[in-house]
Amino acid sequence: MSSASLPLPGGLPLPDTQGPPGREAAQARLYLLNGFSLFLAGDRVRLPLHAQRVLAFLALARQDGVTCSRDAVVGRLWADSTVEHANGSLRTALWRIRSAWAGLVAAGRNELALGPEVSVDLQSCRDQAGRLLSRDMDLAAGDIDCSTLTGELLPAWDEDWLLVERERLRQLQLHALEALAVRLRKLGRYPEAIDAALRAVAIEPLRESVHAVLIDVCFDEGNVAAAHGYLRQYRALLQAELGLEPSPQILARFRTPATGEVRAPARAQPLQAAPSLRPAPAV
Structure with a gap:
């Protein structure tokens, strides 16, 4: 029938x-x-x-x-x-x-x-992620939009058959966001690269490769203090959750290639007294 x-x-x-x-x-x-x-x-x-x-x-x-x-x-x-x-x-x-x-x-x-x-937003997400993860494919006009790379799969449903599918989607979104951050960094679009990297951190806070991209963007911008701030946050989380230290690879980013010296934030210069704005006395 x-x-x-x-x-x-x-x-x-x-x-x-x-x-x-x-x-x-x-x-x-x-x-x-x-x-x-x-x-x-x-x-x-x-x-x-x-x-x-x-x-x-x-x-x-x-x-x-x-x-x-x-x-x-x-x-x-x-x-x-x-x-x-x-x-x-x-x-x-x-x-x-x-x-x-x-x-x-x-x-x-x-x-x-x-x-x-029937079009499905999940398939659009997978297609976007595929382009971001492929080195041979050009990005489409909307591929820098992170909104489809951060949605959860039917979060209110309590279904056993969704458990594996949710993890598959989470991993795909995580890798795609990291790839997007790397691409945007190479294009010099630093604010968007930071946004993509932070969205990936929100999905998996302990993923070191994402923190490394975030730190690289800060150094590219010349924001050494911001890079140290992100490292402190990652180190504190890693110690609290796993009792581990960041890897030598991520710590090496904080040393200059030529001398090996630590790339420290610039010291704040003391404020100089502002010139007086009072008029000169009459002669």
Whole structure:
């Protein structure tokens, strides 16, 4: 039986409608970062949680090029339910999804996939990260935007099948932000490089390579005091969390290559008395 004729509880047939008029395929957008939201032709569509879970699961499968069997979807999303109840829940979820727009899900006899016309913010994040991490690819116009590289994957959902996916995304975002900071440093765009590096530090505060980039940017700008400040913060965190010291590689940045002397902040010069502004006495 095809998905177009899956019955609802009560025997109602699934409508063959392509959704409300005016909802174009190219305007179907699914957002999974920082929470679930779905937009069709610019309008937000509200779906029940069980339908949201199906769309999210299929979106994650699509990013890996996987087409899911119905049994796989049921087994992961309703693992604690009986087979009969789980299959019924899937049918109801598909009804609600296709009632919004049939193109959201491509449903075969035994397989399910997210509709090919649906864009997903998670895939945009992965594409951006891929360009940042590739030495051979030029950056797109929006690749220096860090917002898509810092979102969390459905943070309010308590789902076992999301645990590994969240860690995969975290690692990808972390490496992409570090790569972005390095690229921006080479371009001399220091404020943006510092912003990208600090966002990476927020994801993984103990990642030394990110602190090294942050310190390098400060030295490039001539902000030796700022570089020492970031080193102090990193050293204190490292000692408190792991009882370790920063590596010799990061400490070597604070010595001049020629003499090996410590690159210390410039000493503040004593203030000189300001010249008097009182008029000279009349002669």
